[in-house]
Amino acid sequence: MRKNIEILFIKTINNMKLRDKLIFTFIVVVFIPIMVVGLFLTYELRDNAVKDAIEQSQVNVERVKKRTAEILNVPIYISNNLQFDQRLSELVNTSYKSTYEVVKAYRDYRTFDYFLQYYPEIYNIKFYMDNPTLINNWEFIPVGEEERNLFWFGHSVSEPGFNRWYYLADETKANHYYLSLVKRINFLEQKTHGTLVITIDPRQLKKILQQEPFLTMIVDESNFIISANQPHIVGKGLYEIIDPKHKIKNQPAVINGEINGESSQIIVDNLLPEMSQNQLRIISIVTDKHIVKDANKLSMLGAAVTLIGVIIAVILITSVSWLLSKRLSNLSQNINRLSAGDLSTRIVVDGDDEIGQLSKQFNNMVENIHGLIDQVEETTKQKNALEMSQNEIKLKMMASQINPHFLFNTLESIRMKSHMKGEKEIAKVVKQLGKLMRKSLEVGGSKIPLSSEIEMVRCYLEIQKFRYENRLNYELSIDPLSENMKILPLIIQPLVENAVIHGLEDREDGGMILIKTKVIAEFLTVTVEDNGSGMKEERLNEIIHMLAEHHEGNGNRIGLLNVHNRLQLTYGKQSGLMIDSQEGKGTKIQFNMPRGDENV
Known part of the structure; x- marks a missing residue:
């Protein structure tokens, strides 16, 4: 029974005209696969759009990380220079006998002013020294009981030679908070030490983040938002923006979470400046709504392209099948003449497709036969x-x-x-x-x-x-x-x-x-x-x-x-x-x- 069905099917196909065969083949072999592939590609386009959006966000975070590191390298460079500044050592370790001597020493030492003038990344420089003969001019501050009770000051004293980064209030700037480098400066000859505080200009960080299309922020180790491209969240705690149930780990990660009730992707990366004891984090938040919007456009576009492709294919296959059958009929008639022994016959079929190439190759074969005959005669x-x-x-x-x-x-x-x-x-x-x-x-x-x-x-x-x-x-x-x-x-x-x-x-x-x-x-x-x-x-x-x-x-x-x-x-x-x-x-x-x- 099965064999009879196969024979009947083959016989039916063989008896069909070429044009009908092409149309039937198109429906079975082309139309159905195009629809299946179209649906698959539409899904893949949407999925790839989501992946691309996340990858682009990670690239953006990496760019922010790199540019932020360039800014943080400036205070590190300055602190390394001041570590070996002999004039600074003499200024803060001298016991002054009069106010005039202190003022004169401050006036003669212009290094801080030089750094502030030529490095726009720096907003302020302060130096804390346990020297009661110094006068507090908001650049050089003698250490008192109040300073010793500050948590960051105690850390700097216990960790000599290392950089630490804090989000600190600056009493010289109306107690506004800024990202600051804190480092202990050791004076080996005098066997003393002081604490250097270099404040980063927040406008430099803001300039970097404002170029980002999604919510991006810099967070310190205490989860304070140091800078962001949405100014109203600067100074807030990270978990005021992100649900506390989404724990941000101290390692790069992509976390699915909710921000203000919207499903979002949280991209986290760490920034550890050189010779530093603590690190910062770069966090970017991309809402799924934003990702899916572009993905949905691609899905609709894919479906539309698939439908248009099917319609055009139907029109083209009908036209091409008619042209093809006509040219094949012409080719068949000329081949019959050649089979009768007329070597002077030439096949003339327009086009450079397989049928056209077949006619040209057949003509070349006839020419080659004549050429071989001439070549044999010449060789002889x-x-x-x-x-x-x-x-x-x-x-x-x-x-x-x-x-x-x-x-x-x-x-x-x-x-x-x-x-x-x-x-x-x-x-x-x-x-x-x-x-x-x-x-x-x-x-x-x-x-x-x-x-x-x-x-x-x-x-x-x-x-x-x-x-x-x-x-x-x-x-x-x-x-x-x-x-x-x-x-x-x-x-x-x-x-x-x-x-x-x-x-x-x-x-x-x-x-x-x-x-x-x-x-x-x-x-x-x-x-x-x-x-x-x-x-x-x-x-x-x-x-x-x-x-x-x-x-x-x-x-x-x-x-x-x-x-x-x-x-x-x-x-x-x-x-x-x-x-x-x-x-x-x-x-x-x-x-x-x-x-x-x-x-x-």
């Missing part, structure tokens, strides 16, 4: 040309070798008789000629080491040197890296022969022939250069044209075109002969070949 032609060239070499070698074994044996006999009669020069040249013939006998169609080719060149030049005597000189500059490289046989010797016959033969004073090989990177460069007669520009152009057109006159010698053709057929177009010549200055012939056949 080149292979035949190379074989003909190699055969031409063998035929010309055979034409120049009339019974070479007989000639070689005869030359060896001549050499021995010349040597026995003292004709060493004749014996030497006959030996070179015999060696040249032996090398010629060994030459076949395969590649030979470059050193063997150079040896043939050396034999040929020695014979020609015997002929021309001092009119011919030569130099071999062979790169050691090139000696074992395999090259085509009789590829350099014809170039040297060309230089002797056409370059130096007609010159009475003779000249020099330079044969040079050089391995550079992955290429071997071979140069044959002479300082002979050279060529006129017209003759040079004729030769270059001859090499380009692959046409040469009759002759039994292995000519430049033969060498040029074999190089290009074996190593590619870039490996042909390059000729440079100037009349009266000489000729230079050069070719390059890949460095791939060494040590074989």
Whole structure:
């Protein structure tokens, strides 16, 4: 039963038109998943908005913490400087005999005024000293019984050298409360100490907090609100703002709580200034109502976008299915023509989508078939040309070798008789000629080491040197890296022969022939250069044209075109002969070949 249902379903789908299949597929595969995903994304957007709001609040708290720490570092810096202020030590530890001396000492000591003038973070500086000869001018205050009973004063005396932060009333500022640094200053030479109180300007803290979008406040360890971006809560206790059941711990945290009856997120972070015994807390409160407002907007936006997307998708799928079926029908008709064997047919389908690309690729395939046919023909032609060239070499070698074994044996006999009669020069040249013939006998169609080719060149030049005597000189500059490289046989010797016959033969004073090989990177460069007669520009152009057109006159010698053709057929177009010549200055012939056949 189940199998029959599956067969019926597949048959029904296969019998449906392409447009109906696309619409059906859209409803089943696209519409339903879009609705599910849309609802999921809407929920995720709302949840992410809540998380982002909390993370942003934590970033804001961290920024407030950093900027507040910068302000608190100023009184710490000042207290460290006053710790080693010798003039301060002398002022507060001197026993004065008259009021005039005290007033004069106060007038001469302007350090406090300097700090107040150049550090806007500081609101007031006071110094308490157990010295009854001092006069209270609200900067220097002699310690009495009243001061000793102050809780913060007792802490400073019992904790020498450490900073403590208090929210203190300043009697010089109408007993208003300010955040103050309290530190004991020790005078080691006099074995005495005093208490320094540096008051922070509340406007500096207020300036930092006013930039925050949510309720943000700085709280001391006694839970007094030192500063806030809502001025009416400054000076109040923290638990007057926050329900006491939400205990604020002495560590960074995010707490769910209620503020003024509204559900809120309480972000807490600690600030411990350097060398301090107590810490402050930065607290930011973000109401859930504010968070959810943005999240609800995102939820509505997500739902609207999902609905609009579904409507647009329905319209587009209907239009696209019609266009698609029309183009596929056109493609099918053209493929039928191609299947009939008409390779000249081209598929024309507009667009760059898969159907358009399929038509272009099909056209490219037809073009490639034609190209492959042409390439096979060209390869066969080149292979035949190379074989003909190699055969031409063998035929010309055979034409120049009339019974070479007989000639070689005869030359060896001549050499021995010349040597026995003292004709060493004749014996030497006959030996070179015999060696040249032996090398010629060994030459076949395969590649030979470059050193063997150079040896043939050396034999040929020695014979020609015997002929021309001092009119011919030569130099071999062979790169050691090139000696074992395999090259085509009789590829350099014809170039040297060309230089002797056409370059130096007609010159009475003779000249020099330079044969040079050089391995550079992955290429071997071979140069044959002479300082002979050279060529006129017209003759040079004729030769270059001859090499380009692959046409040469009759002759039994292995000519430049033969060498040029074999190089290009074996190593590619870039490996042909390059000729440079100037009349009266000489000729230079050069070719390059890949460095791939060494040590074989």
